[in-house]
Amino acid sequence: MNLTDVAVPNLVPLPVLLPLLGAALTLAFRRSPRLQRGVSIAVLAAVVAVAGALVWQTDVNGPQVLWLGAWQEPLGISLVADRLSALMLLVSGIVTLLVLVFAIGQGQADSDDESESETPLTIFHPTYLVLSAGVANAFLAGDLFNLFVGFEILLFSSYVLITLGGSAARIHAGTTYVVVSLLSSALFLVAIAAAYAATGTVNLAQLAIRIGDLAPGVALVLQLSLLTAFAIKAAVFPMSAWLPDSYPTAPAPVTAVFAGLLTKVGVYAIIRTQTLLFPDSPLQGLLMWAALLTMVIGILGAVSQSGLKRILSFTLVSHIGYMIFGIALATPEGTAGAIFYVAHHITIQTALFLITGLVERLAGTTSLDRLGGLAVASPVLATLFFVSAMNLSGIPPLSGFLAKVGLLNAGIELGTPLAWLLVVGGIVTSLLTLYALTKVWSQAFWRTLADAPRSTETAAAIEAGTLDVEPSADPAGTVLVDTVRVDTVRVDTVRVDTGSRALPRTMLGATAAMTVVGLLITVVAGPLFAYTQRAATDLMSRDPYITSVLPVEVRR
Amino acid sequence: MTTLAPALIESTLQPNITLVLVTVGLVAAGTALALDRSLVRVLLGMVLIGNGIAVLYLVISGRAGRAPFVGEDPAAISDPLPQAMVLTAIVISLATIGFLLALSYRLWQISGTDDVPDDAEDARIQRLALEDQTSSTYDPSEESTTTSDELADGDRSPRR
Numbered sequence: 001m002n003l004t005d006v007a008v009p010n011l012v013p014l015p016v017l018l019p020l021l022g023a024a025l026t027l028a029f030r031r032s033p034r035l036q037r038g039v040s041i042a043v044l045a046a047v048v049a050v051a052g053a054l055v056w057q058t059d060v061n062g063p064q065v066l067w068l069g070a071w072q073e074p075l076g077i078s079l080v081a082d083r084l085s086a087l088m089l090l091v092s093g094i095v096t097l098l099v100l101v102f103a104i105g106q107g108q109a110d111s112d113d114e115s116e117s118e119t120p121l122t123i124f125h126p127t128y129l130v131l132s133a134g135v136a137n138a139f140l141a142g143d144l145f146n147l148f149v150g151f152e153i154l155l156f157s158s159y160v161l162i163t164l165g166g167s168a169a170r171i172h173a174g175t176t177y178v179v180v181s182l183l184s185s186a187l188f189l190v191a192i193a194a195a196y197a198a199t200g201t202v203n204l205a206q207l208a209i210r211i212g213d214l215a216p217g218v219a220l221v222l223q224l225s226l227l228t229a230f231a232i233k234a235a236v237f238p239m240s241a242w243l244p245d246s247y248p249t250a251p252a253p254v255t256a257v258f259a260g261l262l263t264k265v266g267v268y269a270i271i272r273t274q275t276l277l278f279p280d281s282p283l284q285g286l287l288m289w290a291a292l293l294t295m296v297i298g299i300l301g302a303v304s305q306s307g308l309k310r311i312l313s314f315t316l317v318s319h320i321g322y323m324i325f326g327i328a329l330a331t332p333e334g335t336a337g338a339i340f341y342v343a344h345h346i347t348i349q350t351a352l353f354l355i356t357g358l359v360e361r362l363a364g365t366t367s368l369d370r371l372g373g374l375a376v377a378s379p380v381l382a383t384l385f386f387v388s389a390m391n392l393s394g395i396p397p398l399s400g401f402l403a404k405v406g407l408l409n410a411g412i413e414l415g416t417p418l419a420w421l422l423v424v425g426g427i428v429t430s431l432l433t434l435y436a437l438t439k440v441w442s443q444a445f446w447r448t449l450a451d452a453p454r455s456t457e458t459a460a461a462i463e464a465g466t467l468d469v470e471p472s473a474d475p476a477g478t479v480l481v482d483t484v485r486v487d488t489v490r491v492d493t494v495r496v497d498t499g500s501r502a503l504p505r506t507m508l509g510a511t512a513a514m515t516v517v518g519l520l521i522t523v524v525a526g527p528l529f530a531y532t533q534r535a536a537t538d539l540m541s542r543d544p545y546i547t548s549v550l551p552v553e554v555r556r
Numbered sequence: 557m558t559t560l561a562p563a564l565i566e567s568t569l570q571p572n573i574t575l576v577l578v579t580v581g582l583v584a585a586g587t588a589l590a591l592d593r594s595l596v597r598v599l600l601g602m603v604l605i606g607n608g609i610a611v612l613y614l615v616i617s618g619r620a621g622r623a624p625f626v627g628e629d630p631a632a633i634s635d636p637l638p639q640a641m642v643l644t645a646i647v648i649s650l651a652t653i654g655f656l657l658a659l660s661y662r663l664w665q666i667s668g669t670d671d672v673p674d675d676a677e678d679a680r681i682q683r684l685a686l687e688d689q690t691s692s693t694y695d696p697s698e699e700s701t702t703t704s705d706e707l708a709d710g711d712r713s714p715r716r
Contacts, residue, residue, distance in 0.1 A: 145641050152648050159655055168666045175595060175659060175672055182602050182652060183590075189609045189645055196638065197616035245675050310677065 008057050009066040012079045014050045015089055015136035018043050023129040030122045037104050040125045044097040044132065051089035058086045059531065063538075063548040065142070073554050074203055078142030082545055083535035084339060085139045088268055091343045092139070095260045095350050096132045098514045102354055103128070103253035105506025123160065131157035131257070138265045142549060144192050144202040147269060151188065151233065155181045158262060161254045162246060169249045177246035184232035191225035198222065205549035208276045208542060216282075223278045227270065227287075234266025236324055237294040240317045244301065247316075248309035252357025255309065259316050260350030264342050267323045271338060274327055275539040276546075287328030288418045295321030295429040302436045308356050308366040308444065311436055315392065316349055318429055325422050326407050333410035336536035340529055341403040344391075344521050348400065351388045351514040355381065358503055358511060359444065371444035372451055378503060382445045384515045389441060391518050393434035399521040404430055406529065575615045582608030595660040595670040599653065606649040613642035 022043030029035040058064055063082035067073050081089070103124065134154030141147040159181070163174035196202055198218050199210040211219050228239070235243040243263070247255050274281060281287075298318025305311045323345070326338025358381055359374065360366050375382040391398040404426060411423040521528065538544045582604050589601030617638035624636035660670045667673065 145644070149644065149648075156648075156651065156655075159652075163659065163662075166662050171659065171662050171666060172673055172676075175663065176675075178652075178656060178659060179590070179598055179602070179672075182656075185648075186602075186605050186609060190612065192641070193609070193612050193616050193638075196641075202637075202641075245677070304681070307677075 008053075008061065009064045011050050011053055011057070012064050012066045012081050012140060013068065015047045015093070016079075016133050016140065018046050018050070019129040019133035019136065023126040023133070026125040026129060033107075033122075036122075036125045040100055040129060041097070041104075043129060044093065044100055047132065047136070048090065048093040048097055051086065051093045054081050054086040055083075055090050055531075058083050059534070062544055065548050074201075074206060074550055077146055078203065078205075078549055079140045079146075080142040080204075080545070080549055081140055082548075083531065083538055084268070084271065087339065087343060087531065087535065088139045088264070089136060091346050092132075092135050092261050092264075094517060095346055095514070096128075096135075096257060098510050098517070099253050099257045099260075099350060099354070100128065101513075102256070102357070102507050102510035103251075105504045105510060106251075106253060106357070108506065109504040123164070127157045127160045128257075131161065135261055135265055139268060141204075143204055144195060144207070148185070148188055148192060151265070151269075152185060154262065154265065155185065158258060162250045162258070164251055164254065173246040173249040176242055180232065180242040184229050187225060187232070188229035191222065191229055194225060195222050203549070204272070204276055205546045206555075208546055209550075209555065211277050219278065220282060223273075223281065223283060226273050226277075227283065230266045230269045230273070231290070232266075234263050234270060234324075235294075235317050235320055236266075236290050237297050237317070237321070240294065240298065240320070243317055244310055244313040247313045248307065252354065252360065256350045256353035256357065259312070259353050260346045263316065263320055264323075264346050267320065267327075267338075267342055270324070271327055271335065271539070274330070275335060276542055279540070279542060281330060284328055284330055285418060287324055288422055291321045291324035291328050292422055292425045293321075294318065294324060295425050299429045299432040299436065303432055303439075305436075306368045308359060308368060308371075308440060309353075311368075311440060312349070312352050312356060315433055315436065318433065319345055319349075319392070321429065322404065322407055322426060325426060326410065328422075329410050329414050329419065331410055331414060332533065332536045332540045333413060334407070334536075335539055336529070336533040337403065337406035337410050339532040339535055340406055343528065343532075344399045344403045344518070347514065347518045347521060348388055348392050351384070351511065351518050352392060354507075354511040354514055355385045355388060358507060359385075361507075362503060363444075368440060368443045372447050373445075373449040375445040380508060380512070381503065384511055385445060386441060388515050388518060389437035391522075393437055394430045395434070397522060399518065399525055402522065402525045402529070570619075571615045575611055579608045579611045579615065582611065593671045595656070595663055595672055598672070599656045599660060602656065603649075603653055606645070606653075610642050610646055613638045613645070 022039050025039045026036045029039065054064065058081055063080055065081075066079045068077045068079065071077075107124070131154050134150050134152070134157060136150075137153060138147055138150030141150050159174065159178050162177055163170050192202060195207060198214055199207055201207060201210065211222065214222075232239040232242075247258055250258065274287075295318050298314050298316075298321060302311045302314035302318060305314060319341075323338045323341050326334045326336075326341060328334070329337075356366055358378075359371070362378055362381065363371055363374065365371065387398075391400045394400040394404045408423050408426055411419045411426070586601040586604030586606075586608060589597050589604060592598060592601070617635045619634075621634040622632050624633050624639065663672075664670045
């Protein structure tokens with residue numbers, strides 16, 4: 001055993017440990033924002049480096065396993081990094097780092113002009129680091145209970161982040177979010193209890209061996225309860241209604257990182273348990289229907305919305321359906337497509353929410369009824385939005401197109417009627433995404449400001465009605481005139497504003513970097529697809545994972 | 557996390573019926589409370605559900621034995637792993653309850669009640685849908701012109 005053999009598995013806990021230590025340090029340095037920023041950036045950059053090393057190592061040497069505290073296997077808690085976990089770690093590390101830079105830029109800009117800071121730095125940094133530790137722990141967990149703990153760590157910091165500042169809207173949104181999350185955690189605990197009662201273990205590798213011996217009915221109960229718990233976290237229809245209600249109110253960087261990462265942790269958990277624990281799933285049909293409904297109903301929600309954040313939240317729900325589609329196919333190609341889609345979607349959804357944060361900063365609103373002329377106000381922002389929007393809706397040659405083609409190919413290859421239905425549903429969803437996002441483009445960016453309120457008069461009147469007057473009670477005329485006047489005045493001041501106060505360079509830079517990462521996935525699509533295919537083959541054969549966690553001699 | 561002696565796995569096959577009933581009662585009562593409007597009741601419901609699940613872990617830990625790690629005979633001691641898990645779960649739920657309490661206090665500060673409010677956006681969309689059903693040019697005092705359009709195209713009353 002040479003030095004590298006010892007060193008590599010010891011890298012595995014670092015993505016969890018480093019952010020936790022960093023959180024402690026940032027708490028200690030709460031009086032010095034500069035030190036806090038330094039620590040946070042250093043820690044997350046180190047996580048990205050470690051994750052990069054893990055991607056390389058797991059691809060070359062197979063899954064890396066570390067039994068914590070050097071307990072003799074199979075006692076104790078294992079952390080496992082295989083190709084899937086390592087890739088997820090790398091993508092989530094890059095995203096958390098860039099969003100942190102965005103948040104720092106926002107915090108600095110806000111403290112400069114002395115308006116109320118959206119991200120109170122003292123709480124923000126420790127919580128954000130704990131969130132990243134929780135995400136990493138969920139990706140690395142080698143047993144169900146540790147997965148639960150990872151979920152709880154990330155959920156708990158997300159409770160704090162989503163109610164940051166404690167304003168009325170955030171408290172309202174936070175209430176729904178916390179209660180729904182609590183419920184899914186309770187379900188997950190029950191599922192763990194059932195799994196333990198049935199098999200006497202919660203280690204994923206051991207479960208994989210023992211669940212095969214269970215009566216089919218018992219295994220089905222385990223599978224269903226785990227799926228339900230994860231589907232709530234991943235926002236799969238019909239458990240998706242909480243997401244568009246809670247995400248849009250949080251501060252921009254928080255929404256961005258939630259949208260990018262949290263639901264994907266749920267998707268990751270579904271991929272892991274479906275492939276490892278339930279390889280011959282009797283629930284393929286159910287998952288396919290769930291995928292179809294998630295895609296179609298999610299995107300119809302997006303089409304009917306008039307707020308940019310809500311539109312994006314609904315597209316987020318809708319595109320979770322693509323990933324479930326890939327998982328439900330239960331073929332190596334489908335799983336590979338799902339993994340690629342997760343990587344693509346994390347970056348692109350985060351980029352879009354960061355852009356939304358900048359739009360809100362520039363125009364003071366994200367309501368499409370009141371937006372207009374942004375392409376003139378900030379051509380850079382418009383370009384970023386256009387590229388990201390086309391990427392998300394799957395315009396060739398961007399990565400969104402490649403990811404969808406991968407999934408559709410896998411669906412066609414399977415060739416069952418339901419798979420074909422999903423293929424059609426996927427194409428329709430992609431087109432409707434394009435529709436929803438081009439609507440945003442033409443309304444918020446392309447049309448002139450003067451057109452903005454008039455093109456959607458009724459909606460604008462109702463929008464105003466939610467604030468002060470009830471529009472249906474008034475003769476339409478008066479309200480309308482009022483709204484139009486108010487809006488133009490407001491919009492004019494905004495325009496004057498943007499001349500003097502340009503978008504903070506750090507925030508714009510972080511957003512641009514995020515978009516570029518999305519484009520980079522297009523550039524490296526070939527190698528990345530090959531990588532996800534290898535990852536999927538490993539997952540489907542199950543053997544690399546089980547053997548590296550439990551060498552044959554320690555199985556009982 | 558660990559492997560069990562076969563004796564312990566078998567003992568879990570005969571669950572303690574009293575504990576099962578306690579679990580059922582707690583979770584059922586908790587669910588009923590959690591469906592309430594008031595956030596404090598929801599919170600109490602969550603406490604009950606959490607406690608019910610804690611008892612569930614007692615059920616799955618099988619026959620009660622001596623304290624874990626006392627003595628060498630694995631058949632005589634209780635299964636330590638569910639205890640470890642349930643302790644973790646209890647600590648987590650304690651923290652969550654604390655957070656929910658703070659949240660409901662803040663909600664009460666803001667709105668003077670701890671009732672979970674209707675989603676504002678949902679209400680807006682409902683209103684939009686209502687607006688949609690009656691067109692803005694529709695005037696209830698005017699008679700329908702649909703049939704007259706088709707039947708007597710030549711003479712019709714002036715319309716908007």
